[in-house]
Amino acid sequence: MIRTIAVSKNYELVKDLTIMDLLNGDFPWYWIDFNLPTDEEIEFLRDPFHFHPLAIEDCIHHLQRPKLDYYEDHTFFVTQSLNPQTITREEIDFFLGENYIITFHRQPSTEIEEVWKRFTLSTSLDKWDPSHVLYIILDKMVDNYFPLVYQIEDMLNEIDENSKGRTMEALLEDLFETRHHLLSLRHTITPMRDLVYRILNSGRMTFIQGKKEYFSDIHDHLLKLSEMIEANRELTTDIRDSYISINSHQTNHVMKVLTVITTIFMPLTFIAGVYGMNFQYMPELTWKYGYFATIGLMILVAIGMSIWFKKKGWFK
Structure with missing residues (x-):
């Protein structure tokens, strides 16, 4: 499904336009969302947008590492959100041009849904532009990482408090599952941190000149998340080593x-x-x-x- 929304010169929302209407119309900027697109809808990326074949290939071949690529008239972003139920990575791609932003995702995205709803209900459209949409979506994605990290911390605290009296097999099984979740988080958060760092230090992305403090805030959150993940990984190791030491001491006794x-x-x-x-x-x-x-x-x-x-x- 393809959704479209545009901002007119009078800062009014214009919805449900076709792609050709947007390209031929005189709009300051517009947003197109490829939400679970079909193969026929994916072809719009080739014609009429004529995006670079490598960028289109990255959209089609799931799952890419978070990154950004510069092209002649647009910048391409690959980002990753996390499913809160399964703690699995889900890809969201962005095409950012001077007067448009295009989002592409093969699974429902709560972040894009929230920002889309917030945008359509906004009464101050003059403050919105493609880079602002990118910032808010990234901010939502990073904010949604925190509950998952806190959930894993709670799991570790529960394992640590209830470690006595449990068999080593049951404890190690829980610890290995927790470490697997932490590894999945690290494989998402670390590349996202590097991506935002590149955005902040890019000389070609002039659109963030007035928004550097906002993207810097996202980068700070990602740094905090990275430190929390590493601390939790060390905690799993400490719990495992402590439990093994206690069992060895009991066996020696x-x-x-x-x-x-x-x-x-x-x-x-x-x-x-x-x-x-x-x-x-x-x-x-x-x-x-x-x-x-x-x-x-x-x-x-x-x-x-x-x-x-x-x-x-x-x-x-």
Whole structure:
């Protein structure tokens, strides 16, 4: 579906015009939205707009890395939003010219819907232009990143608080899933940060000269998001290492107890083995108190070794 909207010289909105009406009309600027376009509608990018074939190819082949390309009469942007349900990337492309902005997306975009509605309801159209539309859409996209990062932070806090008593397999499964979400966010936010940085430092994009502080604000938000993502990735590593260390400590403690018990029983086993040999002539074999003396010796050895190990701190 293709939607169109234009601003007249009297700063009035003109809706539902055809593409040829916009190209042949005398409008200060206009906005065309390719919303889930068909193959026939995509052909309008080739004719009558005559956009560069590489830009059209980037629109068709999903999913491209966020970037911007300069062409003779327009600038092409590839940006990425994030689906809040699946935390998957969704591409939104922009063609920005002197008197137009064209948005292209193959899936519904809440950001574009919000800006489109806000634009059509605006009472001060003199403040709007193609670069302002680009700024507001980018700002909405970046603002929608924050709830996803906060959601992952909440998940990490819950994992950290409930880590005790859980099996290592369940904990690691949750941590790896969280790290996967963080990696997906980083693959979106880092290129978007570089894209906005290029916009700010571009000598060819004169349209942002009066809006640098606005795009700089978006860049600051992306820097904050990047730092939050890296901090959360480090937190997942710390939780994993701490849990593994705790489990290793518990395992070592169990092994130490078992080792102490085994060590205590080693001389007892030796004594029992010696007196269990079936020789006819053995000392104390026919002694009336031989059994009781042997048992007493074994008890004394066990008590003595236990006291010695306790003094060494092996029972702590």
